[in-house]
Amino acid sequence: MKKGIDELIVSIIGLGVVGGAFAEGLKKIGVGKVYGVDIDTQTLIKAKAKGIIDEGFLNAKIPISNSDIVIISLYPNLLKNFMEENIEFFKEGSIVTDAVGIKSKIIDELKPILEKSKNKIDFIFGHPMAGREKRGIDFADSKVFQNANYILINDIENKKENIDLFENLIHKLGFKNINFLTKEEHDEIIAFTSQLTHAIAVALMNSDNEKYETNKYIGDSFRDLTRIAKINEDLWSELFLGNKDNLLKMIEQFEKKLEVIKKALNDEDGEKLKEEFIISSNRREKIN
Numbered sequence: 001m002k003k004g005i006d007e008l009i010v011s012i013i014g015l016g017v018v019g020g021a022f023a024e025g026l027k028k029i030g031v032g033k034v035y036g037v038d039i040d041t042q043t044l045i046k047a048k049a050k051g052i053i054d055e056g057f058l059n060a061k062i063p064i065s066n067s068d069i070v071i072i073s074l075y076p077n078l079l080k081n082f083m084e085e086n087i088e089f090f091k092e093g094s095i096v097t098d099a100v101g102i103k104s105k106i107i108d109e110l111k112p113i114l115e116k117s118k119n120k121i122d123f124i125f126g127h128p129m130a131g132r133e134k135r136g137i138d139f140a141d142s143k144v145f146q147n148a149n150y151i152l153i154n155d156i157e158n159k160k161e162n163i164d165l166f167e168n169l170i171h172k173l174g175f176k177n178i179n180f181l182t183k184e185e186h187d188e189i190i191a192f193t194s195q196l197t198h199a200i201a202v203a204l205m206n207s208d209n210e211k212y213e214t215n216k217y218i219g220d221s222f223r224d225l226t227r228i229a230k231i232n233e234d235l236w237s238e239l240f241l242g243n244k245d246n247l248l249k250m251i252e253q254f255e256k257k258l259e260v261i262k263k264a265l266n267d268e269d270g271e272k273l274k275e276e277f278i279i280s281s282n283r284r285e286k287i288n
Helices: 017-028 041-050 061-065 076-089 104-116 160-173 183-206 220-229 233-242 244-266 270-285
Strands: 009-013 033-037 055-057 069-072 095-098 122-124 126-129 149-153 177-181
Touching: 009 017, 009 061, 017 033, 017 041, 017 160, 033 041, 033 061, 041 055, 055 061, 061 076, 076 104, 076 233, 095 160, 104 183, 122 160, 126 183, 149 160, 149 183, 160 177, 177 183, 183 220, 183 233, 183 244, 233 244, 244 270
Parallel strands: 009 033, 009 069, 033 055, 069 095, 095 122, 149 177
Antiparallel strands: 126 149
16 A cells, blocks of 8 residues: 555544544544544544544444554454454455454454455554553543554565555654564563563552551552553453463463562572562663
8 A cells, every 4th residue: 555644544443542542643643534433422522522533433334444544442352243244344455453462362363254355454463552541532642652662463464565554654653663573472472561560460459458548658669560450350351361371371470480589588588689689670771
């Protein structure tokens, strides 16, 4: 596909916190038209009032049949049904992408649908590493894309010119790094960098025995560690279960390191504690 950004027509399926951020960002960078699709009428009204979409639709048929790019921002368990119900309506040769945080399960489910359609569309599987702990159009803000990471899945079936166009769009939205991984690599590293961190935050928050009024005695360390404990239970239960094997492996890996600290405490081994702290500090220094 060879079009300028101002010539593109883009549809966003699902105007939640991520889909809404995409819509806002695309309008800011001058995309020709942005259509929004959502099952909630009030969400569409809000998006139109905010000026982040040109038109809103409750049904995807009309907008996707006229769109050069379709960004699907739905929960994992909704994606397969959406594709089955709408595969025939996509514009021939259009780019379609997702924003789902797990890949092996999703790709395995969608590949037969795409093959059955004779690959009339170019589906670029992707994962924007940006979001918020809150949900809904009211909290959508394209600023979360600034200097964030984006993962694209290596797929020999994707056309180079479409990858180039989409990469250019991602960079213009503010993403700093675009990395290509296999679906297996994606799910393994995301289990560590995203899902495990959410599991730890939830467990930490829920381990509070509430003997004290905790809020009176916290500092930045507790706030930082538990920010993501305010979690979208519907979305994250799907993400956890959809990547169960990798997440369990990462939890076990984390438990082993926690046991090292626990043993050092029991043994009153200050040197071992210092050793673990130094390793941690050095590793954290390498992260931007």
